[in-house]
Amino acid sequence: MTAIIPNVIAMKGEFIQATWETIYMTLMSAIVSAVLGLLVGVLLVVTQPGGILEDKLTYSVVDKLVNLLRSIPFIILLAVISPLTKFLIGTTVGTTASLVPLIFGIFPFYARQIQNALLDVDHGVIEAAESMGSSPLEIIFRIYLREGLADILRVSIVTVISLIGLTTMAGAIGSGGLGDVAINIGYARFENDITFTAMIIILVLVFAVQLFGDWVVRRVEHQ
Amino acid sequence: MSETVTNAIELNNISVNFQNHDQEIDAVKNVDLQIKRGDIYGIIGYSGAGKSTLVRVINLLQQPTQGSVIVNNQEILKLKPVELRQARKKVSMIFQHFNLMKSRTVQGNVEYPLLGTKISKADRQAKAEKLLRLVGLSEYAGTYPSQLSGGQKQRVAIARALASDPEILISDEATSALDPKTTKSILELLKQLNRDLDLTIVLITHEMQVIKSICHNVAVMDAGEIIERGPVAKVFTEPQQKLTTDFVETSTNVKEAIERITSTIKISEFKDNQELMYFNFIGNSTKQGVVSEFSQKYGIDVNILFANIDQIDGENVGYMIAVITGDLAVFNAAIQRLSSEGVKTRILTNDVLEGGAA
Ligand SMILES: Nc1ncnc2c1ncn2[C@@H]1O[C@H](COP(=O)(O)OP(=O)(O)OP(=O)(O)O)[C@@H](O)[C@H]1O
Ligand SMILES: [Mg+2]
Numbered sequence: 383m384t385a386i387i388p389n390v391i392a393m394k395g396e397f398i399q400a401t402w403e404t405i406y407m408t409l410m411s412a413i414v415s416a417v418l419g420l421l422v423g424v425l426l427v428v429t430q431p432g433g434i435l436e437d438k439l440t441y442s443v444v445d446k447l448v449n450l451l452r453s454i455p456f457i458i459l460l461a462v463i464s465p466l467t468k469f470l471i472g473t474t475v476g477t478t479a480s481l482v483p484l485i486f487g488i489f490p491f492y493a494r495q496i497q498n499a500l501l502d503v504d505h506g507v508i509e510a511a512e513s514m515g516s517s518p519l520e521i522i523f524r525i526y527l528r529e530g531l532a533d534i535l536r537v538s539i540v541t542v543i544s545l546i547g548l549t550t551m552a553g554a555i556g557s558g559g560l561g562d563v564a565i566n567i568g569y570a571r572f573e574n575d576i577t578f579t580a581m582i583i584i585l586v587l588v589f590a591v592q593l594f595g596d597w598v599v600r601r602v603e604h605q
Numbered sequence: 606m607s608e609t610v611t612n613a614i615e616l617n618n619i620s621v622n623f624q625n626h627d628q629e630i631d632a633v634k635n636v637d638l639q640i641k642r643g644d645i646y647g648i649i650g651y652s653g654a655g656k657s658t659l660v661r662v663i664n665l666l667q668q669p670t671q672g673s674v675i676v677n678n679q680e681i682l683k684l685k686p687v688e689l690r691q692a693r694k695k696v697s698m699i700f701q702h703f704n705l706m707k708s709r710t711v712q713g714n715v716e717y718p719l720l721g722t723k724i725s726k727a728d729r730q731a732k733a734e735k736l737l738r739l740v741g742l743s744e745y746a747g748t749y750p751s752q753l754s755g756g757q758k759q760r761v762a763i764a765r766a767l768a769s770d771p772e773i774l775i776s777d778e779a780t781s782a783l784d785p786k787t788t789k790s791i792l793e794l795l796k797q798l799n800r801d802l803d804l805t806i807v808l809i810t811h812e813m814q815v816i817k818s819i820c821h822n823v824a825v826m827d828a829g830e831i832i833e834r835g836p837v838a839k840v841f842t843e844p845q846q847k848l849t850t851d852f853v854e855t856s857t858n859v860k861e862a863i864e865r866i867t868s869t870i871k872i873s874e875f876k877d878n879q880e881l882m883y884f885n886f887i888g889n890s891t892k893q894g895v896v897s898e899f900s901q902k903y904g905i906d907v908n909i910l911f912a913n914i915d916q917i918d919g920e921n922v923g924y925m926i927a928v929i930t931g932d933l934a935v936f937n938a939a940i941q942r943l944s945s946e947g948v949k950t951r952i953l954t955n956d957v958l959e960g961g962a963a
Contacts, residue, residue, distance in 0.1 A: 510704035513664055514718045514769065515693035517686075524720065528708050602708075 387575040389568075396563065401583055403477050404559040407549040408587075411484035412542055418489040419541075422448065423496025424522055434508065434518050451490035456551055459483050480549070480557030487548050492541045499533035500526050532603045539595030543588050550584065560584055612675070613773055613805040614640040614663055619672035621658050621829075632658040633669070634829040640822075642772075645799050645806045647816040647837070649852055650826030656809045659826070660775050663807070664696040665689060677772055694718065697766035701778035703758040705750040711737065711761050712746040718768040736764040740794065756787035763794065767802075774798070776808045780815060792819045813856030817841065817917055825849045838917050842887050842949075859883070859924050862911040863953065866926060872954055879930050885949040886923035895925075895948065903939045905931030926953070 384391050422444060428434050429441040454462070460483045464474045467482040503526055511525050527534070553561025560580045568577030621633040632655045640646045648656050661667035662674060665681055674681040679692055697718075705714050715733040724732070737743050740760040750758055759779060766774060776795065780788040796819050798804045810816060816823050816837060824834040825848060833846045844850040854860035863883075872881060884895065899905045911926040929936060940950050 504702075504704065504707075506700055506702050506704040507706055509666060510698065510700065511717075513666055513693060513696070513698040514765075515690040517690060520721060524717070525706065529706055531708060 387579060389573040389576050390579045393567070393576065397579065397583070400558065400560045400563045400580070404546065404549050404561070404584070404587065407477050407480055407484060407552070407557065407559055408542065408545050411481050411488060412545055414481070414485050415489040415492050415541070415545070416538070418485070419492030419496055422489070422493035423500060424526065426493065426497045427500040427526065428518065428522065434512070434521055448490045448493055451486065452494065456483070456487045456548055459487050460552060460555055475556050477558045480552040484545065484548055484552060488541060488545050491544065492537070495537035495541060496534060499537050500530045502533055503529045532599050535595060535599050535602065539591060542591050546584060546587055546591070611641055612639050613642040613644070613677065614638070614807070615675040616662065617673045619659070619662055619669045619674070621655070621662065621667060622670045631829050633662070636831055638824065638831065640805060640807060642805055643799070643803050644822055645796070645808065645820045647820035647823040648807065648809045648826055649811060649813060649816055649823060651811060654826040655829040656826050657777055660777060660807055660809055663773070663775060664693050664698065694769040695771050696773045696775065697769065697771035698775045698777065699759065699762045699766050699779045701781045703750070703762045705758055705761055707750055710746065711742065711748050711750065711753070714750065714761055715764045715768055717765060732768060733764070736767050739767070740764045755783050756791060759783065759791055760794070767798070771804070773805045773807065776806065778809055778811070781810070788815070789818070795819060813852040817856060817915070825852065838920065841917050842885070842922060857913055857915055857924050859911070859913070859926070862926055866910050875954060878933060879928060880936070881953040882927055882929050883951040883953050884925040884927070886925070887947050888920055895943065899939060903931065903935045905929055905936055905939065
């Protein structure tokens with residue numbers, strides 16, 4: 383073992399620590415982004431032309447904002463958002479500070495995915511619910527979020543996997559986690575076994591998310 | 606004021622305009638419609654005639670551009686959102702594509718209209734079970750809609766529609782996706798609900814067959830307007846408009862027969878003493894009687910190419926297409942006599958020749 387991955391063995395503790403940091407960053411930013419993304423995604427669907435709470439102004443403002451945020455490359459966002467991060471967290475380095483750019487990097491993406499998932503909910507069913515006297519709030523919770531649940535879970539998996547990717551980019555500029563280890567130690571010191579091992583751990587995390595997600599989707603689907 | 610009491614639905618001067626990009630579509634134009642409590646009222650028309658738009662005004666799924674809507678004696682357009690939602694529970698709807706929730710079981714779908722009401726969970730379940738028994742699907746309570754046939758799905762949709770104890774049921778092409786046998790059983794179920802629950806039914810279709818088998822009254826819609834209306838038996842036997850005639854002849858296979866006949870025989874080669882005739886018998890006059898009378902009394906030869914018989918409102922209605930050969934003067938006199946006996950006739954020869962030239 384020491385012959386193949388000498389540097390990894392020497393840094394076992396750091397690897398375990400970095401893995402937990404990656405999981406922490408992913409989980410925390412996923413939770414906040416889920417709330418924001420769901421809110422914005424639902425808002426887009428209900429206010430769009432022909433939606434149950436049609437509102438042209440709200441729709442076009444939110445729609446453009448989401449597009450704008452999605453257009454900023456993450457690596458630039460990391461730098462641009464640092465004043466806000468400093469204001470909110472008090473510092474711009476470390477895992478907790480990285481949550482701010484991670485959330486802003488992922489929630490507009492997630493909102494768009496949620497919007498698309500909810501648009502797939504059969505319009506006829508929405509109309510049936512309206513004809514049965516359901517209120518807009520009832521339609522959101524009893525129809526949109528429920529009928530669209532399998533698709534919502536599907537896009538959530540995709541989002542979490544993208545998020546794991548973003549944490550490594552945040553890592554490159556010093557937020558900690560496996561990206562940090564891979565770039566700032568493995569790559570910088572030409573210790574290829576470290577970079578490689580970090581990659582393997584990330585792949586394992588991605589597969590775990592995918593498998594778990596697929597299992598959950600299968601359980602809720604009745605088509 | 607006694608008028609409003611017997612009418613379940615009153616649409617007064619309803620218009621609906623859509624603004625599609627830069628062109629304006631008048632989907633419904635100045636329509637007045639009264640539907641009596643307990644009636645089964647059919648609305649027939651081709652695709653795009655504005656049928657769905659019109660009935661969606663009844664529960665305000667579609668806001669009319671102009672006009673007033675009175676449903677169950679309530680002026681719907683004046684209701685607050687909460688009151689409107691309450692009123693909608695008394696006007697249920699079933700659709701061509703069923704619109705069931707795929708994430709809920711059959712039982713869950715039927716319970717849906719009762720969620721968020723004061724009814725307890727146990728009562729809700731009991732009611733759904735009762736309704737599923739009514740539509741004959743008790744053993745499917747725990748199944749998901751995707752595992753049901755079209756007819757079964759529509760039965761679930763009907764059970765769901767009944768859960769809120771509606772007074773009016775709107776059916777928008779509810780049988781259009783079903784085969785003839787299933788269509789028949791769904792229509793029987795609707796008829797039974799009309800009878801047993803005193804449910805007022807508004808039924809949209811593009812098939813006269815459907816109107817014929819269950820409706821008491823019918824309105825014919827074309828390009829946003831009601832062009833003809835009245836009791837089904839009357840509209841059926843005395844259609845006033847070309848479009849109505851079209852629907853009637855399609856449902857009796859007469860239209861198809863005319864097309865088949867004119868494509869197989871050459872009308873242009875008819876002799877001067879020959880005509881292609883259409884006969885419509887109502888009530889007691891029968892085809893045998895006419896044929897024998899024509900040949901024996903007037904010496905006219907009748908060659909039957911098509912004949913069919915139908916029942917509308919318990920009366921026999923017959924249709925016949927035949928080539929007539931004989932003295933035209935005698936023939937005219939014979940036709941005069943027939944029409945006094947309630948037989949309707951139409952000379953198809955000229956229709957066909959004109960139609961062929963166009
Ligand atoms: N929401 C809408 N926006 C714009 N135009 C519409 C809308 N709904 C209907 N229309 C138009 O109004 C006209 C009538 O449509 P409607 O759906 O009422 O017809 P229909 O008689 O129900 O036809 P079908 O048998 O195909 O269901 C059509 O020209 C249609 O394109
Ligand atoms: Mg329609």
